[in-house]
Amino acid sequence: MKNHTGTHALNFALRRVLGEADQRGSLVAPDRLRFDFTAKKAMTPDEINETEKIVQRMIEANYQVYARETPLGLAKEIQGLRAVFDETYPDPVRVLSIGEPVETLTGDPTGPWAVQYSVEFCGGTHLHRSSHIMSIALVTEEAIAKGIRRIVALTGPEALKAHRNAGLIEKEVGDLELKVKSGLEDGSLPFKTATKMIVETGDSLSNSLISQWRKETMRRTLNSLKKSVIDADRAHKTKLAQQAVERAKEIIAGLDTQKESVVVEEMAVGGNSKALDTALKQFKGQAPNTAAMFFSRDEDSGKVFCLCLVPKGLVSKGLQADQWVQTVIEVTGGKGGGTTTTAQASGPNVDQLPQALAAARTYANSKLQ
Ligand SMILES: [Zn+2]
Incomplete structure (x- = not known):
């Protein structure tokens, strides 16, 4: 009964909010109600909210629910009464009104009653007062066919x-x-x-x-x-990448770029290995005799990243980028590879990073002698 009286209240509220919204079917189940109606588009959250509020206000108003057998001809004169399109009704028909006695409506059929109150033809059983609906929650509103939408609502303790x-x-x-x-x-x-x-x-x-x-x-x-x-x-990430480039420039500024040298450093760029690459590229133009290897640790993925760049002059001395990263992988685990001039690696032993830096320095310096 909560869901049935709730369906009438919902029908009323929908027309209030949407203007045109004709009932196309409904289902009253013990735990929920379902109401299908015509609409060109989906209801907005504001419209759904407003519809729910109108029903809540009807519940709070504690309206009496009136039902009365009425001659069909007279009942049909009630302006604004919500009848289901195409349905044939018995004569006399039972008029159900939430909030205003049926006699008032039939006594003044052109009055504003059916605009202000829910008035429908209905033979079903209903609550005596609107407050017995307790509460309503419109839990879904969706299309079920072109131009037809469906609301599922809860009432009573479920709402x-x-x-x-x-x-x-x-x-x-x-x-x-x-x-x-x-x-x-x-x-x-x-x-x-x-x-x-x-x-x-x-x-x-x-x-x-x-x-x-x-x-x-x-x-x-x-x-x-x-x-x-x-x-x-x-x-x-952008900030870290910029900082890495700045740091690379700083290192280069401190180098004698005419001499061959090795730079191995950690950069705080997390998992952004692209930032390591950008920092490394600074060396290519500005320190063409320096082999550089940059590391970063990514705490999120639990990985160490390593990228390196070796100028051709140092490759001919035996420092090959792809072999250089192998010395790192021995410490950090994981995998890597590349060419003789550029290579990369990544491995899981994040806490071995200081050892990996040391191993990479020792290896490269031994090739430079
Ligand atoms: Zn009904």
């Missing part, structure tokens, strides 16, 4: 539970938003952790049975949060 759950998830999303924003600002929250938390909250949101408009609002918040993490990550 109260849905609203309680929505409140809990809203709190979770709000807390996450604060945590991610402050974590991005002071750099205390790794981007990967932030993304993982957002995805997890998004998953529990998707699996929740709550009002669609509340779900949609939270999804928007999560999407913009996800975007702010991506933006911050990108900005951070």
Whole structure:
């Protein structure tokens, strides 16, 4: 009965919000109600919210539900009454009104009654008062055919539970938003952790049975949060790459570029091995007699990255880039390769990085003698 009276209230609220929305079918189940209606496009979250609010206000108004057998001819004169298109009704027909006695309607059929209250032809059993619906939650709104949409709604304790759950998830999303924003600002929250938390909250949101408009609002918040993490990550990577280039320039400034030399350094660029490459390229033009190898550690993936560049002059002395990285792989594990002049490697032994740097220096210097 909650779902049946709720269906009438929903039908009324939909016309209020959408103007034209003709009923195309409905199903009243013990645990939910389903309502199909004509509409050209999907309802916006605001429209769904407004529809839900109108029904909630009808519930709070604690209207009496009136039913009365009425001659069909007289009943049909009631302006604005919601009848199902193409359906044939018995005579007399049972008029069901939420909030205003049927006699008032038939006594003044051109009055505003059916605009202000839910009035339908219905032979079914109903609640005595609208407050007995308790609550309503429109959990889905979707297309089922061209021009036909379907709303699934909960009433009674199920609706109260849905609203309680929505409140809990809203709190979770709000807390996450604060945590991610402050974590991005002071750099205390790794981007990967932030993304993982957002995805997890998004998953529990998707699996929740709550009002669609509340779900949609939270999804928007999560999407913009996800975007702010991506933006911050990108900005951070750009900054690290710039710092790596600056560091490379600094090293080059301290070199006697006429002499052959070896540079082996760690750069704080995380998993951005492209930044290592950019830093390395500085040597190609500005220190053409220097063999350079740069390392970085990526705590997220638990990997050490290594890139190197060897000028031809040093290759002929026996320092080959592809062999040089092999000395690194012996320490860091993993794999790598390349040509005699450029090579790269990556390995899992992050805590062996100092040893890998030392091994690479020793090997290269021994070739330079
Ligand atoms: Zn009915």
